Every structure is written in C-alpha cells, then in structure tokens.
Amino acid sequence: MGTEYGGIAGEQLKSFIERIERLEAEKAGIAADIRDVYAEAKATGFDVKAMRAVLKLRKMEKDARDEQEHMRDLYKNTLGIG
Amino acid sequence: MGTEYGGIAGEQLKSFIERIERLEAEKAGIAADIRDVYAEAKATGFDVKAMRAVLKLRKMEKDARDEQEHMRDLYKNTLGIG
Amino acid sequence: MGTEYGGIAGEQLKSFIERIERLEAEKAGIAADIRDVYAEAKATGFDVKAMRAVLKLRKMEKDARDEQEHMRDLYKNTLGIG
Amino acid sequence: MGTEYGGIAGEQLKSFIERIERLEAEKAGIAADIRDVYAEAKATGFDVKAMRAVLKLRKMEKDARDEQEHMRDLYKNTLGIG
C-alpha cells in the first residue's frame, strides 16, 4: 500500500504547516509593532531614515563584537585542547 | 538655547531605538523557530520545497479572500452612505 | 596589456546599457498610458480607488489560480516520475 | 431609474479594466525583457550592480539636462512674451 492521503503523514504535514503559519502570524505581528514604533518616532519628530542608519550601525558593531568574542573563544579552546 | 545632545530628545531616541532592537530580536527568534520547524519536518521525511509551495498557496488564497471581504465592505459602506 | 577603456568590453557594456534604457523608456511610456486610462475613467465618472481595488483582486485571484496550476503540475511530475 | 448593473456603465468599466490589464501585461513583459538583458550582461561578465549605478547616473544627467532645457525655454518664452 502506498502513501495514504489523510493518513498519519497527512496529519503530521498538517501539523507542521499549521505550526509554521502560527509562527509566521506572530512574526508578522511583530513586524507590525516595529512599523508602529517607527511611525510613533516619526510623529515625535525623528527622521526614520536616520534611525534606520543608527540601527544598522549598532547592529554592525554588535556583530563585530560577537565575532571578536567568537574568535577569542575559538583560540581559547584551541589552546586548551592543544 | 540650542539643541542639546544627550538631552530629552536623545533620551527619546534611545528609547525608540532600544524598543525596535528588542522587537527585532523577538522577530529573529521567531524566524529561528520557523527554521527549526522546517528542519524537523525535513528530518521527518517531508520535502521543504513542497511545504513552502503549500504555504505560499494557502497564503495567496487567504489574501484573496481577505481582499474580497475588504472590497465587499468597501461597497457596502459606499452604498450605505450613497 | 591592461583593460582598455573604450575597448570591446566597453562597446558591449554600452550596448547593454542602451538596450536597457530603451526598454525603460518603453516601460515608462506604458505607465503613462495606464495613467491616461485612469484619468479617462475618472473623467467618465468612475472611482479610481475602486477600480484599483477591482484590478488588485482580479490579479490576486489570477495569481492564486496560476499557483494552483503550478503546484498541480509539480505534483503530477513528482507522481509521474516516482 | 438607478444605476443598472450590467448596463452601459458596467460595459464601460469592463472596458477600462481590461485596457489597464492589457497595458499592465505589456509593462510586465518589458520588465521581463529588462531582467533578461541584465541576466545576459551578467553572463557576459558584467557586474549588475555597477550597471545599475551607471544607468542611475546617466538618468540623473539626462534629467539635469532636461531641466536646464526646460528653464531655458521658460526664460525664452518669458522674454518673448514680456
């Protein structure tokens, strides 16, 4: 007997699909919240484009720090092992 | 008095920036959860590409239905007013 | 010999650039035509916003149908091969 | 008598909608052609991002020239009238 439509696999697939749809909905909700914050900031007189630039810069700095830390751990482990 | 750096506006900006960063972090977390679900489904034997196709179709159909409803409301209001 | 500006590559690039510029001009022309039709419809007494809503819905429905067909083909091929 | 559905207005609306859909289809076709040219250029070894930059620059220059010409005509007409 081949794969049954509506069988166990179907149930599992449905479950996966629905879990993803729920998570996607949550993600969309947060994206909406972010838009709201930008809108609020704009209404307060801030320049959205500039804010985005600040956020991008902070992210790059954070990524750079994380990378440094990562390298430091890597070396530390290497020395510990070696 | 000129604009003070570090003044009230600076505090507000900081607050907006941090709120967005928190929300972005949440969003990234959910994106990670979604990836995990795909990975789990794949490990269970499902085809990720096909799952994405299913999700895409379901979304398109839902969006079309929402749009129909939206238009129906639009016309109803137009007729109600007219 | 280094890269020559004005050499063969330069000619090719010029050709690509000009082809794109011609196509962009055509595209802009059609966009203008579309705007003219909207203007004409508006002058005839139709509501442009409603027209846009109709067009959007028709497009969404068409896209959903195309996607269904696409998925149907996908499965058919999968079953045919399998 | 009120507006008849399926009447003359309906026919006109249908006509407008279909004209726009045809034009949109043409526009999409040209957009596809443009993508093809970019793809061809890329396959030939050109950098698409750089090409876009060139096109943007040329457009800005063209717009500037058009603006100058526009101003020149404006002044000429003003003098002619004055």
Add this chain to the structure above:
DNA sequence: CTGCCATTTTACCGGC
C-alpha cells in the same frame, strides 16, 4: 504635502 503603493534592493535559505 502626506500617506500609500509599486518597484527596487538587500538578505536569507535551500540546493548543488
């Protein structure tokens, strides 16, 4: 002139 919508650009993710 402001908000909305299309288009463009960027980033991500799976496949090879």
Add this chain to the structure above:
DNA sequence: GCCGGTAAAATGGCAG
C-alpha cells in the same frame, strides 16, 4: 562553500 532563487525591507513615485 557558492550560487541561484525567493521573500522581506527600503526607497522612490504617484494619487489624493
């Protein structure tokens, strides 16, 4: 590990 395609973000343009 890279590339190609696909989805999200961001910018620019247009109607109102």
